[in-house]
Amino acid sequence: MNELIKVNGLSKTFSLSAKQQKLEKTKEKKKTAVHNLSFTVYEGEIFGLLGPNGAGKTTTLRMLATLISPDEGDAVIDGCNIRTEPEQVREKIAFLTSELKLEDFFTPNYLFHFFSELYHVPEEAVEERRKMLFGVFGIDAFADVKLANLSTGMKQKVSLAISMVHLPNVIIFDEPTNGLDVLTAKVVTDFLLDLKKQGKTIIISTHIFSLIEKICDRAGVIINGKMAVCDSLDKICAGMSLEDRFFELYQQNAGGEAE
Amino acid sequence: MKGTVFTIFKKEMFRFLGDRKIVFGTILLPGIMIYFLYNFMGDALSNQLSVEEDYKASCYVEALPQELSGMLEQGFAIEEPSGKTPEEIKKSVREKKTDLYIVFPENFMQAVSEYDAGKETEKKAPLVEIYYNSSEPSSTEAYSEATMLLDAYESQMANKFDINLGSGEAEYDLATDEDSTATYFSSMLPMLLLIFLFSGSLAVAPESIAGEKERGTIATLLVTPVRRSHIVIGKIMALSITAMLSGISSTIGTVLSLPSLMAVDNSVNTSINGSVYGVREYLLLAVVIISTVLVLVTLLSIISAYSKSIKEAQTFTMPVMILVLLVGITAMFGSGAKKEWYFYCIPCYNSVQDMIGIFQFQADPVHILLTVCSNIIFVLLGIFVVTKMFHSEKILFNK
Structure with missing residues (x-):
């Protein structure tokens, strides 16, 4: 199988402000969010990053999306290095996280055209893609309504549709169903499965076991910034449920820091 | 790009x-x-700073010399301070009921004629006192006018030379x-x-x-x-x-x-x-x-x-x-x-x-x-x- 994403020893440490030190109840001035993380994602698979809050999932994905730089290590996505070719990497991926917001002032239609221009989507293809993506997420009826007047679920759908304007081969979604109602969450899951059928390579991060079990081919469990295990679901679970296996791994790797 | x-x-x-x-x-x-x-x-x-054109400032004058009465009566509504003390008149100016209070020294004209600015003498020049209220536009304008009239009169007495005589300022302002x-x-x-x-x-x-x-x-x-x-x-x-x-x-x-x-x-x-x-x-x-x-x-x-x-x-x-x-x-x-x-x-x-x-x-x-x-x-x-x-x-x- 073709290795489409190759992550090599990624590490990231953040400085903690006094406020953050207080929140984290620590006197340490630095916090290692991700430590020497390596994994591979093969073309056409859905790879899940599973871990508790604060494990380093989002930081890992932000580094892959070139939003932040790693302190050590690097990654190659579809032949482009995140350190040396960040713009090319961004052209090849769709990245979505709850941190990324769309301006409430604009309508889905306007934003779709705006981002299409930024991704250099050929003019003749924009309308076709808009119809297809807005159709998938049921945005058509709200296409000319300002985002400020849309529900949270609809905003999330608009974000998903807009992140796909350039129909990239690599999709990186951080907690894609977080905060969504069951109906919207199902639309998103079905969409991801449909993308897989189209041969796209997908990484999702989540702490929802059922989502991993339902759609992922392989997964990596991150605990305290380190990869505890990374393999196919069958091998990770070894006859146990994913949930039970996760807690077992957590006990082994958390070093008594169970929340 | x-x-x-x-x-x-x-x-x-x-x-x-x-x-x-x-x-x-x-x-x-x-x-x-x-x-x-x-x-x-x-x-x-x-509106606050200007005064109506036909307005005549009310003015109390003490010991007004005959020679100056005609000139002052043209611009001011002169009143005799008969029966009023200087303090009462000043109070009236302070309360904006009167615009000016001019006090000439007794025998002003004689004192003026006896005074020679060129001679070194201990005798001081006769002093004309003008009380006004700067917070009242009509009083301020009356003060300027009275000062200007008296200055002009003083110049006229010495009259060695004139400046811009008989013409409006506009003719001389070349801006x-x-x-x-x-x-x-x-x-x-x-x-x-x-x-x-x-x-x-x-x-x-x-x-x-x-x-x-x-x-x-x-x-x-x-x-x-x-x-x-x-x-x-x-x-x-x-x-x-x-x-x-x-x-x-x-x-x-x-x-x-x-x-x-x-x-x-x-x-x-x-x-x-x-x-x-x-x-x-x-x-x-x-x-x-x-x-x-x-x-x-x-x-x-x-x-x-x-x-x-x-x-x-x-x-x-x-x-x-x-x-x-x-x-x-x-x-x-x-x-x-x-x-x-x-x-x-x-x-x-x-x-x-x-x-x-x-x-x-x-x-x-x-x-x-x-x-x-x-x-x-x-x-x-x-x-x-x-x-x-x-x-x-x-x-x-x-x-």
Whole structure:
């Protein structure tokens, strides 16, 4: 199988402000969010990053999306290095996280055209893609309504549709169903499965076991910034449920820091 | 580059011009407010400071000499202080019931004729005391008139030479409308223009940069393949145009209402207006304004990029605003624009000096070129700094 994403020893440490030190109840001035993380994602698979809050999932994905730089290590996505070719990497991926917001002032239609221009989507293809993506997420009826007047679920759908304007081969979604109602969450899951059928390579991060079990081919469990295990679901679970296996791994790797 | 910069620029322009609140509050309202405010201030001050033409000031005169009575009775409603003590009359002036209280010494005319200013003697000149109330316009005007009449009488007694005799001041004042306009516009407008342009920039820059950081929408732009520098340039261009529209609106309001405001000062030639300037002056002014707006927007963009929220950006901007205000105030002092070239390398100050030169019909194209070049260098440096800031995780994502 073709290795489409190759992550090599990624590490990231953040400085903690006094406020953050207080929140984290620590006197340490630095916090290692991700430590020497390596994994591979093969073309056409859905790879899940599973871990508790604060494990380093989002930081890992932000580094892959070139939003932040790693302190050590690097990654190659579809032949482009995140350190040396960040713009090319961004052209090849769709990245979505709850941190990324769309301006409430604009309508889905306007934003779709705006981002299409930024991704250099050929003019003749924009309308076709808009119809297809807005159709998938049921945005058509709200296409000319300002985002400020849309529900949270609809905003999330608009974000998903807009992140796909350039129909990239690599999709990186951080907690894609977080905060969504069951109906919207199902639309998103079905969409991801449909993308897989189209041969796209997908990484999702989540702490929802059922989502991993339902759609992922392989997964990596991150605990305290380190990869505890990374393999196919069958091998990770070894006859146990994913949930039970996760807690077992957590006990082994958390070093008594169970929340 | 052109494509993505223009896409960002278009989106920012649509954001500003598509929002009725921003269009009205930032672009139209300042001009309208300034026009009505200055006109209102002008009218109110005129009403407060002027006295009706046929008004005769009420005046108590003590020991009025026969020789002066005719002259004073022409301009004042003279009353005899019969039965009233000096303190009572002063109280009446203090309470604005009487305009003046003039006290001549006893045998004033004789004392005057006996006094010789040329001789060294212990005898002092006769003293005429005039009590008035400076908080009452009619009293102040009556005081000026009485002083002028008595001064004229004193001169007439010595009469060695005359100055501008028998003619109105206008015949001797050789200032043209252009001169009057130049004097007032060059002292007032550079400061006002700088403030208007700064306010226009302040209304949009924090919203566009610190606001996007605060709302998390800047990160959405940063995960696209667009270069950070293109985002910065696109934003600065759009912010500059919006700030300039706001500045133009305020300037139109000011130019239209300034004659009304200045008419308060009687010494000002009321025919001053912006039409004395030609196409050349307005073109040069436009060049200076464009480069100034770019400087101000870049400066505020740096502050906004550093700030975590709109509120923080506005707080950080306050010291800069005071500094810009002080630079603007320098236009009100000194005579004319600076001649030394190095003053034109200091952003903001160079704009003020250029504006003084333009409004005084003495604009030096070399100075303006120097201003534009140094401002462009400042803007390029600013774009570099903001781009660096847009690359910094600490600045962009540290909450």
